[in-house]
Every structure is written in structure tokens, then in C-alpha cells.
Amino acid sequence: MLSREDNELMCRVGPGTPMGEALRRYWVPILSSYQLPAPDCDPVKVELFGERFVAFRDSEGRVGLLDELCLHRSASLALGRVEKGGIRCLFHGWHFSVDGAVLETPNVSDPRFRSRIKAKAYPVREAGSMVWAYVGPAELEPAFPHWSFFDQPPERVLTVTLVVPCNYVQLQEALLDSSHLTILHQDAFKRGSSIDFVSSVNSSTTAAVSDPKVEVEDTDFGFYYAALRAASTPEGDNVTARVTGYVAPFYCVNANGDLLGLIVPIDDHRTLHHFVWWSDTKEISKEPHSADLLRFTGLDEDTLHKCGLHPDTWHLPGKPSRENNFHQDRTAMRNGQYSGLHVFFPEDAAVLTSSGEIRDRSKEVLAPADVAISRLYRTLLSLPKAIREGREPLGLSADLSQVKGRNGVIGAGTRWQTMTDQDASAPADKASSAMA
Ligand code: FES
Ligand SMILES: [Fe+2]
Structure with missing residues (x-):
């Protein structure tokens, strides 16, 4: 929950606004x-x-x-x-x-x-x-940051850019919200796919537990956020940890460390959402990998046009919107579909846009699973505060090549923070490319 004043401060980014001034520093x-x-x-x-x-x-x-x-x-x-x-x-x-x-x-x-x-x-x-x-x-002008995927050849990097008609903070919140993954997006996981991450999420204990324990740790770039779910294995009681990195002020590295969400305000009411996937081994910008990934996540060209998210056509009339209930298909819902929406990212876009262009956070009731979301508010609000106090805003000089997401099973007594240590080897369950 935020006061109306802080919500306005966090969400308004136009020329002359404190947050707009802070974001322009990056x-x-x-x-x-x-x-x-x-x-x-x-x-x-x-x-x-x-x-x-x-x-x-x-x-x-x-x-x-x-x-x-x-x-x-x-x-x-x-x-x-x-x-x-x-x-x-x-x-x-x-x-x-x-x-x-x-x-x-x-x-x-x-x-x-x-x-x-x-x-x-x-x-x-x-x-x-x-x-x-x-x-x-x-x-x-700060030094140009270096992300690890800059070192991959173009064939191993897949990007897609879309426009979502709501404030940028709403989109950032969704990337820090592990608990919606297997609820809102359950139709996608039920349907399955040959791409790696579906089998992982379906087979791991992650899918079965929708109320993860959430812990957050501040860093010099933003914070790491861990969604922890109990996992009983033949070896004993363990914990499945999905560790996501939030990098102020635009980025979220998914728990698999192979997908970056880049969220940039167009203005107060519309947002550019870029996705960048990368791979150490596969030419994912080529077929069949790119089509599989984009279709499964609902980010292929046809779906973006149809759902009003394509940068070239989002503004045309007749697109899914609050006014037409996002073309939700109630018949499909009666026949077993959960959301009645085009699966995966268009589901996010619909629920996030359904709150209104700028969500009123003075009226929300945050739950324990939303710890990372309150930390997001605090982190974003720290940026204009730093500038007001003559300090450098968070993350401007951080080494972004070291930011990583992690996803794996750890012993019940193990600190999840060890998973993101510089020398920690990749955890066993390197599978999910879902964002949260
Ligand atoms: S308006 Fe005259 S050259 Fe551009
Ligand atoms: Fe989502």
C-alpha cells in the first residue's frame, strides 16, 4: 500500500517530474x-x-x-x-x-x-x-552498462518489443510476482509445450505451490527476490528456490537467468515492454526455437497484433481493452479454460491493464507473497530521493554483467543467497523461462 502522493511520485515520468528526472539518468x-x-x-x-x-x-x-x-x-x-x-x-x-x-x-x-x-x-x-x-x-551521462548477453552472438539472442497500455510500475510488479505464475497462466502449463521450461515448471514442485514464502535481499543494483517452496525429495526435505533479480529502474532477470524483462515508460499510461532471451548453446533467434518460445509466451507477431500489443498497431480500434473485457471468452471458460484470454503474456497485459492506466495503490491489500512488490515501491521511490539529496541513484554504476537469476533445489537449511554468489555453479533445475 502506498499513499496517493507516493503513488503519483512513483508513476509520473513526464518532463520535470522527480521520477522522470531520475529515469533519464540511466x-x-x-x-x-x-x-x-x-x-x-x-x-x-x-x-x-x-x-x-x-x-x-x-x-x-x-x-x-x-x-x-x-x-x-x-x-x-x-x-x-x-x-x-x-x-x-x-x-x-x-x-x-x-x-x-x-x-x-x-x-x-x-x-x-x-x-x-x-x-x-x-x-x-x-x-x-x-x-x-x-x-x-x-x-x-553514465558509463554504458554491460549485460552478460551482450557477449552472445546475435543468433543466441532473441528479442521482442511490445506496447502495453498501462503504467510501467504495473508491468514491473508482475515480473516480481511468482505467486500468479501457476494461477493466471495455468492454461499454458496445462497445454504444455516442447520448450524446456514448460516441462520444468510442470514437473517441479514449483507448479504445485501457489503460496511461496518470499524473501528479498537488497543489492547495489536493486534486489534479489526468492520465492521458496517446500519440496520433499527422496533425499529429504528441501526447498525449491526461484531467485529473480530486480535491477533499477527498468529490468528484471528471471529465475532461470536466461530472460530479461525490460520495462520502460512511454509516458504515464503506456509502457514499452522488451523481452530478451539468450542461450549459451542454442541459436534461439532461429527456427524452430524462436517460434516455439514466442508462440508459447503469446508474443508472436500475430498474437501481438490481435491483442493490441504490437508497436505498429496497438492503437487501432477494436483491440482487446477494458471496454470490451479484453475479448474474454466465457464459453471457453465454461469448457475448461481458466482465463478465457489468449494465454500467457496477453493474460498479464489484460489483468494489469484492467486495473486502470495508473493503479491506485492506496486501496490495495498486499499479502505475504507480495513482499517483493513493496520492495519495488521502496526501490523506485529511492531514486528521486537520491537525486533530491545529491546522491547517485541506485544501480547507475553497478556491474550488471554479474546479475543473475537462479532456479533450483537447495537443502532446507541452506541460504538461498548462496545461489547468486559469484562462484556458485548453476543449480540443477535450470529450466524455467517464465518470468516470475
Ligand atoms: S520543417 Fe522545414 S525542413 Fe523540416
Ligand atoms: Fe505473468
């Missing part, structure tokens, strides 16, 4: 690289923290991020032409490079004019099949 994952597939491809509108930008890949393959509205008279560069080493505004043809330099001004012949002006351009990096940008104050 490198931000803005796109999957596949959204800019080739040199001189179509530009992409990017909205972050209530502000509008345009991303493009120039003739050399470099990615640029500029303010969306043209320096001259504010036509949208998202209508522009990407050509000859830059993006050209359609209106009067001003031509901008990825660093904002003005290459041509067809309606001003004197070259001294263009040499005196520059478009607002932001630092951009491409790593791990994702595009990252820094949109905060130039003098405070």
Missing part, C-alpha cells in the same frame, strides 16, 4: 534492433517519458535518435526520408546526420547557415540485439 533500452532492420530503412517513432523522438539507421548502419520534430518548423521527422547518410525532413528537405549535424538545407543556399545550427541528437549504442539511448543531461 541508459534506456528503446528498441529491438530488428525494428531498424537495414541501412536506410523506415524511421521509427520513439516515445520515452512523455517526450517524442525519431530513431533511424543511416546508410552506414549507424543508429541515430533525434527529437521527433524538425529543427526548422517542427514537421515530424518520422515522415522523413532516410537517405544519403542521414534523415531528410519532408517539408523543406533539411537533412540531419545521426549526431544532429545539418548536412543540407535546400531552401538556404549559404552553407554558413547550416554550420551554425544542430539538431538535438542523443547518445545511442547498439548491443545485445537492442538499441539503447541516453536522454538525460549530457554532463551526467
Whole structure:
């Protein structure tokens, strides 16, 4: 539970807000690289923290991020032409490079004019099949973080980007909520799949226990959160531990350590949700792995369009919404389906959006299983507080390559924290790619 004031402070991210100011201090994952597939491809509108930008890949393959509205008279560069080493505004043809330099001004012949002006351009990096940008104050730009999946070749990294019409905190909460996994998503697990994690969740004691004991431990990047479930094995009483990492302010590493949820506010009411899977061995961005993973999680292209989550079509009329009860199929429910919704991520999107665009946390009743959720509130609220007090916000300098999720069986007397120690070997049950 949060006061209305703290809820507003945590959720509002527009220009000039304390949380918006805090989030702008970090490198931000803005796109999957596949959204800019080739040199001189179509530009992409990017909205972050209530502000509008345009991303493009120039003739050399470099990615640029500029303010969306043209320096001259504010036509949208998202209508522009990407050509000859830059993006050209359609209106009067001003031509901008990825660093904002003005290459041509067809309606001003004197070259001294263009040499005196520059478009607002932001630092951009491409790593791990994702595009990252820094949109905060130039003098405070932090070092670019390094995630372990940056070291994988592109074939072993699979990303997908979607838009969800609710506040970002609602999506982050769901990634820190192990107890909903085998309730809300039970249809998916009943249906099964050949992908690794389904057999794991189905066969492990994890699936049978919906009220895990939850423990949280603060770290220099955020916190680790463990969902602990009693597991009787032939060797005696043990505990199944699913350990998830929350990395302020955008990330959650799943308990298997092979899936990162990246959650970035578009504005107060819409959120970019990227998923990144990686593998040490499999070419998961290729078939059949990618199709299996995306279909099972409800993140394949067709489902994203159908469920109103695709970045290109989410805004079209007729998509599932609160107004039409998310196209819930009550007949299917009478015939044995639990949720009546398209399974897995669209189920999350529906329940999270059903709370309203910004959930009123002054009215919630948190349960013992929600310990990580209260810690999330505390962690997020610490970011603007740190800035107010002149300190660096949490995680800005942390070594993210060391953040890992863990999933395994430990002895009843063993501390789960040992599972995330630097040298701990991977636990036996390395199987589930579910987020929580
Ligand atoms: S508005 Fe862009 S060139 Fe004139
Ligand atoms: Fe979920």
C-alpha cells in the first residue's frame, strides 16, 4: 500500500517530474534492433517519458535518435526520408546526420547557415540485439552498462518489443510476482509445450505451490527476490528456490537467468515492454526455437497484433481493452479454460491493464507473497530521493554483467543467497523461462 502522493511520485515520468528526472539518468533500452532492420530503412517513432523522438539507421548502419520534430518548423521527422547518410525532413528537405549535424538545407543556399545550427541528437549504442539511448543531461551521462548477453552472438539472442497500455510500475510488479505464475497462466502449463521450461515448471514442485514464502535481499543494483517452496525429495526435505533479480529502474532477470524483462515508460499510461532471451548453446533467434518460445509466451507477431500489443498497431480500434473485457471468452471458460484470454503474456497485459492506466495503490491489500512488490515501491521511490539529496541513484554504476537469476533445489537449511554468489555453479533445475 502506498499513499496517493507516493503513488503519483512513483508513476509520473513526464518532463520535470522527480521520477522522470531520475529515469533519464540511466541508459534506456528503446528498441529491438530488428525494428531498424537495414541501412536506410523506415524511421521509427520513439516515445520515452512523455517526450517524442525519431530513431533511424543511416546508410552506414549507424543508429541515430533525434527529437521527433524538425529543427526548422517542427514537421515530424518520422515522415522523413532516410537517405544519403542521414534523415531528410519532408517539408523543406533539411537533412540531419545521426549526431544532429545539418548536412543540407535546400531552401538556404549559404552553407554558413547550416554550420551554425544542430539538431538535438542523443547518445545511442547498439548491443545485445537492442538499441539503447541516453536522454538525460549530457554532463551526467553514465558509463554504458554491460549485460552478460551482450557477449552472445546475435543468433543466441532473441528479442521482442511490445506496447502495453498501462503504467510501467504495473508491468514491473508482475515480473516480481511468482505467486500468479501457476494461477493466471495455468492454461499454458496445462497445454504444455516442447520448450524446456514448460516441462520444468510442470514437473517441479514449483507448479504445485501457489503460496511461496518470499524473501528479498537488497543489492547495489536493486534486489534479489526468492520465492521458496517446500519440496520433499527422496533425499529429504528441501526447498525449491526461484531467485529473480530486480535491477533499477527498468529490468528484471528471471529465475532461470536466461530472460530479461525490460520495462520502460512511454509516458504515464503506456509502457514499452522488451523481452530478451539468450542461450549459451542454442541459436534461439532461429527456427524452430524462436517460434516455439514466442508462440508459447503469446508474443508472436500475430498474437501481438490481435491483442493490441504490437508497436505498429496497438492503437487501432477494436483491440482487446477494458471496454470490451479484453475479448474474454466465457464459453471457453465454461469448457475448461481458466482465463478465457489468449494465454500467457496477453493474460498479464489484460489483468494489469484492467486495473486502470495508473493503479491506485492506496486501496490495495498486499499479502505475504507480495513482499517483493513493496520492495519495488521502496526501490523506485529511492531514486528521486537520491537525486533530491545529491546522491547517485541506485544501480547507475553497478556491474550488471554479474546479475543473475537462479532456479533450483537447495537443502532446507541452506541460504538461498548462496545461489547468486559469484562462484556458485548453476543449480540443477535450470529450466524455467517464465518470468516470475
Ligand atoms: S520543417 Fe523540416 S525542413 Fe522545414
Ligand atoms: Fe505473468
